[in-house]
Amino acid sequence: MSETPRLAPDPAIERRVLALMERLLAHPGNQRFRKRLLKNESGAVLVRIAALERAVAHVAAMPTELPPGTNEAELPPPKRFGPFAFVRRIGAGGMGEVWEARRDDGLFDQRVAIKLIQPRLQVRAAEAFGAERRILARLEHPGIARLIDGGKTDDGRQCLVMEFVDGQPIDEPLVGSDGVGLDLSERLRRFADAAQAVHHAHSQLVAHGDLKPSNILVDRKGRVRLLDFGIARLLKGDQDALVLAGAVTSAFASPARLAGGLPSIADDLFALGKILARIAEDEADVDIAAIAAKASATDPALRYDGVPALLADLVRREQHLPLAARGNDWRYRARLLVRRRWPALVAAAALTAMLVVAGTGFVSAEREKAEAGARFDDARATSRYLLYTLYDQLERQPGSLGLRREVAQTAQSTLNRLAESKWAGPQVRIEAAEGLLRLAQVQGSPLGANLGQPARARVNIDTALRLLEQAGEPRALLARARLDSAWLAELVEENTPRARADAALAQKAFDPTDPATTQLRASHDLLVSIMAQWDKDYPKALAAALAVERELAGDASLSALILKARAAEARGDVIWYGGNGAGSVPAYRQSVALLEDAVRRFPASMHALRRLGHARWALASALADSGAVTEGLDEIARSSADLRRVVVFDPADDDALRHLHISENARGGILVLAGRVDEGLQLLNATAAERRAIWQANPGEARRMRDYAVELKPLADLQLQTGRIAAACTNYAEARRLFELVDKAGRLSAQDRIDQLGNILKSQNKFCR
Template identity: 35%
Template sequence: MQTGGISAWIADDEPLPERVGPYRITGLLGRGGMGLVARGERDDGVFEQAVAIKLMRGSLTSVGALERFLIERRILGRLVDPGIARILDGGSLNGTPWLAMDLIEGRSITEYANAAALNLDARLALFQQACAAVVFAHRNLVIHADIKPSNIMVDADGKVKLLDFGIARLIDSSDNSEDPGSGALTRQYAAPERISGVPASVASDVYGLGMVLRELVGPVVEDDLGAIIAHATAANPLERYPDVPSLLADLDARAGHRPISARPTPWHQRTVKFFKRQRIAAAVGALLIAAAAISTVQYVRAERARDAAESRFYEVRDLARFMLFPHYDRLADAPGTTAARAELAETAGRYLDRLAQMRDAPEDLRLDTARGFRRLATVMGAAGESNLGRTEEAKALLDRADATLATISGEGAAIAEERGWVNVVRWNTLADDTESQRVSNAAEQHFGAALATDPTRMGARLGLLQVEKNRGYMTLWNADRPADAAKMLEATLGRLRARAWTGEWTRPARALEYVLLAQIGDSYYYAEDVPASLTWFRRAEALVDAELARNPTQVWWDRYGDAQYNLSGSLMEIPAERGAALAAARRGREAMDAHFVKTGQSFR
């Protein structure tokens, strides 16, 4: 049995306690100003779980102190965000406060970046992940109060997790007569006002992030980034960024070659930034002009020479692919682009028609043509995507994709995967239950065939999760079994989050995550479990907030309105939350108003 005192455990001159609450202590992870961190394993027979146990300096010797501690613990326990390590449990051991938290295996953000020899852009991407998590907490009225590299961990998948959120607040709430909260400060990263005793605030968290950014990027010679760091770490809180979104906005402005708010930009530098911004747009314009010239002149001549024609067809394929994928997505992310997207889709469709008419085309060109028809069907009228509302045209384009795939001999992994995606998009154009089931089954078979040939195909793996989501949707709405739908959709969400989605699959995976969260909320709502539905709708809202903090695109603003609508519906079922319901509905309405104003439309 452990006989040493609490202070002895923390001071490193006694063995660790054998147990804390329902957790068996299995080792020491570290010691610091807050106390010590041990590895714990839950072994109470309820379920197995490895956690990080924090035994904190300070005491909870009075009933009032313990009550305040437990209230604060519950507040922090509601911080459910992919970028924040959760607080799972907590209490008092002989008067010493303790917390059980997610056990994060990884390295600090600086150690990870240095070990991987990351370039500047990759380091800034990690930093922006950390900022997004801080934004989420601030919107939930929780201050971190001890931001430093060792509290920003990066796991093996490159995902950032912030530790110790709000623990300084927990310590301050205890009966610590020496210096409340002082143990939570790391002076190297603490804002000057914190060292002098001022309570933690949004401004002090901005300062901590600025200090982390300075250490993460190293010696800075670039004027804009140096100005951003200096503005975030200004000694006077009133001279810093007012909040973390403002810091993120300047980082985005720097990346987009726009003037930043942290310093005046001389006219000649504004000119340079302008031309850098326009370079991409100018290149797109040049490509469209070149494509028109190709389609009207060069391809007429190319018919006389097969080899030249084939070369030109590959050029058109590349143009069509560019227009239907990255360029269309950029337009969809901006307000007021419906007409431009329609024109882009029409032009890309003409190029695809020309490609489909090519006799004896190589199989890789035919596969890309089929992908083009499927993508064009998506942007024309597939539900759940940013589309032009032309469903019948979308169905005809999917038929053309199927017909093009039928001309390819064999059934390799890439072809099978594409057949699966054609069926996924077709499902989004259907309302018939029987046909929807058939299409889902076909998609599952094709994705399974692709993975049987090549288990590494990320697109086929994500496609299977889309099929599972669709089946959960049909279980909810067509079969009217909301409780079963909730279980199915939660299992799919778990499988989605268990993988790291990179490259071209990052965007659709994130969109699928939001849809799953919202549909799980719907399922619980219609199963008449309003509190559970509210939990899932809040998680969907948190995901939208994180995406808007990282990259405020029109697509995610639209989802913000959707998320607020869902929240308001559940809140309205709770009499005490009617005011919150109206506030959520108002936020959603304001988001939609802003969208329609920007696009020049009206829904009144």
């Protein structure tokens, strides 16, 4: 049987129906009011109202909240949705309920909120719920509660899995954790964070439509989260406008929304103005009142043209600059000028006559300079916010790598302007250099999680070094810059000569009396250990690794635990490459134990988990090579499991994939040693093919080429041991070609020359003639 085609609803009729429905719901059972309200409505409107009333009976189908007095019957939730187990009911809305749930599949300890739609609601409400899911899927911002998953439960209910926010509405209570009332600046900071989240939604062509304090929560650390896009819509068209979008909160709704209009940017600005007035209502601040009034003007043409304009006025207020909300009153502007420049004006009182003559030009030039300075200061603050507060928050969010790259790119533009600005004096150049070093760290530092952009990191480090030299070389920051350069040169660029030179310059810049440089010195010694090991200078490598552990004894910070673990691993490498596989096991076990402690103490750190997976790989390889094959197989399985968790956290994390390939390659070798030859060789071939594809996608990066070559050699070794001589010789030839390319570029380490290329040549001479 064919279905009857469904006709698209008339938007004008829908808007009118929703406006009328809201008024009817406000007067339940009042037939006289109903008759008077609907007296002159068209037949199409009346039919649509009747259909809605039949569908929802006595319950108002509002996407965000139930009308006062409605007693929604609680339905038992499903036991779980995917990896999430339901815990407790924490709220109800017109389309359903909100439940707290926890992930219990062993991958993450994650607390979420799950919105369930009432199964009895009409199809149009389910469509609205689906629209909310589509809208949320395009929003990725630390100030917006994230959409984690969605779909249907076993009993057929639509659901959305959201980030759980444990917080209170932005307007209450206005006190800090110490019980003292929040000052106005902190309240405005929270408001600005919320407004930035709204602006992000607007930049993605999404209008919220129901902004109010209860939809903007602040957690115990003062972080703001924007909730409930249940009546939002896409601005590029009405296809995702929720059909029940007439439900609003009247105290914060614009006249257009109260009249049934679909959500727009202007409506969100109106609500922000009302919220700003609410959080500052106990302050007699004329400027804030003017800003709030402009944002919530009855006429949309008189409002700000976007959130950035509203925020810019708040910044101008802080800097005593003229507000767009206050118009062009010259007396008001003159008072601000005097307030900003009062000391200078007093000192220049003797020049009053000259100022009278040239007054107009003075005010104009002063305003231009002040506004340029304000823009410059704003750029400095913006870069710090992007690279520290925002980036750190994003780094803890699954799947945020793409957004972190965008943040880094935006910060790059801001820092470039700072570094070259005519306003940049020595102190600002130092700040710009610090920002560039932080940016280089997130772009390509081998010491932590990064964006896989080493070429950009190199440019920023070199620019920072130039700025620091111009500014007078502050010792600690210069030492850090030299050390960052050395790590990048050694572990990513395969440029040991530069690494040695930069490490030596870093050591000269250390201040031995400054305890803040302890971790820098430890990092330097760790790098020395790694470089000495590559040169097969094992006594020097061992001494430097032990120095790291002495320097950081008693330091239980995350960065210290990771450095100590890497030092223990470096000791294990010295012993292992020195020919004592069994003797290296205790050092590798110590590295694993330190990182297990780090993961327990800092469960949100994906970098600690990444390092743990790598340390387990080293331990597993040493165990298998010393004869403990079964234990090695168990440990390498744990390594791959840890690293898969990192990859699941963010599938775009290229470095996590690199570490997983290393682990899987080792697992293939250990499987062969365990007698599972075909399984092991199949895994080795797969990981080698993946490494080859990654190198070909990044042909200019020496590390990628070396990674592929290093993976080919053990594959060829095992093919040779199992009688697959032709395949082994093919892989030896390719690995030899790649190592010789590295050697030709002057970047082949002593360790690779002996342990990789040297052994390949021996095997070729013996078996591949």
